[in-house]
Amino acid sequence: MQDKDRPDTRPVAPEGSAENAKRRQILDGARRVFLAQGFDGASMGEIAKVAGVSKGTLYVYFDSKEALFEALTLEEKKGLAEVLFKLDVDDPDVRAVLTRLGRTYLEHMGNPAHISSVRMVIGAAEKFPRLGQTFYEAGPRQGLARLGAYLDSQVKAGRLSIADTRIAAQHFLDLCQSGTMRRLLFAYGGPPTREEIDGNVTNAIRVFFAAYGPDAGR
Incomplete structure (x- = not known):
C-alpha cells in the first residue's frame, strides 16, 4: 500500500554509512x-x-x-532473543539458569517502552495482520x-523430563509473566517491582519443576 500523499519525484538513495545514519534517523522519528x-x-x-527529513527522502x-x-x-x-535467552547449556544448575532468565525476561516484558510497542502492534494487527506476524516472528x-x-x-x-520442549518453553514464560x-x-499500575518479579519467577520455577523436573511423572 502506498501513502496517498507520496510525492511523484524521489531523490536517489545515498550510499554507505551516510545511508545507514539517515535510515536510523528515520526509524527514530517513526518510533x-x-x-x-x-x-x-x-x-x-x-x-x-x-x-527531520523531506518526504522525498523518507x-x-x-x-x-x-x-x-x-x-x-x-x-x-533484532538480536533481542540472543540477549534475553543467553542460556548456559553446560551449567548443571538448571533452576539457577531459568531463574536468571525469568528475571531478565520479566524485567524486559514490564518495561514501559516494550508495553507501548506491544499495544501499538496489537492496534495495527487487525487491519494489517502481517505487522503482527512480523512482530511475533522477530x-x-x-x-x-x-x-x-x-x-x-x-x-x-537427564536434568529435566519433558515430552514436548516447545510447549514447556511456553509454559515457563507464561508462568513468569502470570498476571x-x-x-x-x-x-493498571506501574512496571513490576523487584518483589513482584522475584515472586513470579519463584512460583514459576516451583510449578515448572513440579511438572518437568527430572523425577516428574515417576
Missing part, C-alpha cells in the same frame, strides 16, 4: 510518532517532520507506512525457539 499516535494516526508527513528508504512500521519492528526485535517466536533448544539439551543431560502483562497492557 516517536507511532508511539504517540498509533499506527492509524501516524502519517508519513508527520514522520518525515519529526525525523520514500527513498520506505515506500509505505506499513513497510516503515515493519522495518521498525524488525530493528527493535521476538516471541525466536525466544521460544532458543528456550526450547536449551530445554532439549537439559532433557538429554503481570495483562495488567500492564490495560495500564
